[in-house]
């Protein structure tokens with residue numbers, strides 16, 4: 168049996184896997200293999216077949232065998248041979264490939280809401296395509312040959328170096344490249360830490376947070392214990408026998424305030440005393456609009472805080488790149504959880520991001536987006552002050568979303584009213600830990616980043632129109 172990948176890309180535009188087997192010799196086997204490839208659609212009508220010589224060489228058969236097989240298939244009508252255009256798969260009125268069964272067809276996509284004010288996405292229309300392309304091109308041009316082999320699970324050194332410098336400068340993180348492990352975002356970091364057996368629960372979490380992350384932890388067998396929130400952030404004085412605590416210290420998600428400095432100190436004290444760890448989710452630390460920068464909690468104690476970040480807010484969640492800044496003693500365990508090779512984060516994207524950061528393009532992009540989001544936030548605040556002054560807008564000193572506080576019991580009807588006005592958004596209830604006993608607060612979480620610039624005014628108008636009366 169001859170089993171060959173025929174790399175005839177220049178001739179037929181794709182690889183063709185032919186298996187020569189069965190009775191009747193090589194010629195009959197080749198005829199059967201080609202006929203099957205045409206019948207089941209792997210060779211589409213019009214596809215040019217390789218010249219005799221190259222196919223014969225690839226398959227290890229005589230040129231004559233290929234020539235005879237082609238001639239036979241031309242005679243049967245499967246192929247056509249024309250002077251100057253070689254041998255091609257015959258055009259047919261009927262598609263030869265059976266239609267995919269109905270159950271495997273992609274379901275039609277439901278039309279999205281007219282105005283999407285759900286938190287979570289940056290402005291996709293502002294992705295820095297030209298700058299990213301320039302970095303990608305440079306990365307590709309300068310990548311050494313070994314970069315195209317299997318990747319190091321720690322991530323490319325170029326990116327870890329760029330991040331160590333950037334995070335120290337912009338976020339006050341204390342680290343060096345050897346303590347950074349690249350991953351494909353915050354969610355992946357959680358999976359590695361808990362699903363990969365590096366850390367174990369129970370894990371304290373904020374009483375309001377992303378249900379998606381809680382679900383992911385539950386799937387890894389981790390029990391989460393909710394910490395109540397107040398105006399100073401998470402009540403870290405309630406920490407008890409947990410092994411670790413997951414916080415959003417720069418900008419509580421979703422309620423919006425920073426963790427009070429006294430609590431920042433208290434939680435690192437707790438971790439030292441308990442031998443525990445703080446997981447810092449720094450998901451939107453770049454976007455702070457007042458003059459009170461909130462640096463990374465990790466800077467207080469790099470041996471007790473795992474700093475986790477990603478480009479999901481600053482660039483796009485589609486890039487799927489993030490980082491873990493680890494205490495020295497955890498690096499090996501995280502690398503072991505990742506496995507022998509990089510299986511998640513594309514090395515070419517890592518190199519592109521390294522160039523994007525090192526060239527200053529990342530800083531420029533973040534600064535531009537900070538201005539844009541700040542203007543949007545100001546427009547949101549002004550529109551609500553004009554149309555619904557009784558609605559308090561909170562959590563607006565940072566980030567890409569705000570929380571509109573509502574009278575008790577009015578949240579569900581406000582979400583519905585927004586939907587009737589074509590506005591998609593979530594209420595605070597969507598983020599509440601089911602196990603918390605802290606008092607319910609009613610509010611709408613308004614993401615103001617996602618709509619493209621031209622659609623933002625209309626989204627604000629619709630939102631204001633949906634606000635409950637005083």
Ligand SMILES: Cc1ncc(COP(=O)(O)O)c(C=O)c1O
Pocket residue numbers: 287351352353354355377415420448450476477478479480484489
């Ligand atoms: C609270 C929170 N943490 C982390 C992230 C980042 O998640 P990922 O890096 O998995 O896209 C997000 C979303 O961007 C978020 O809302």
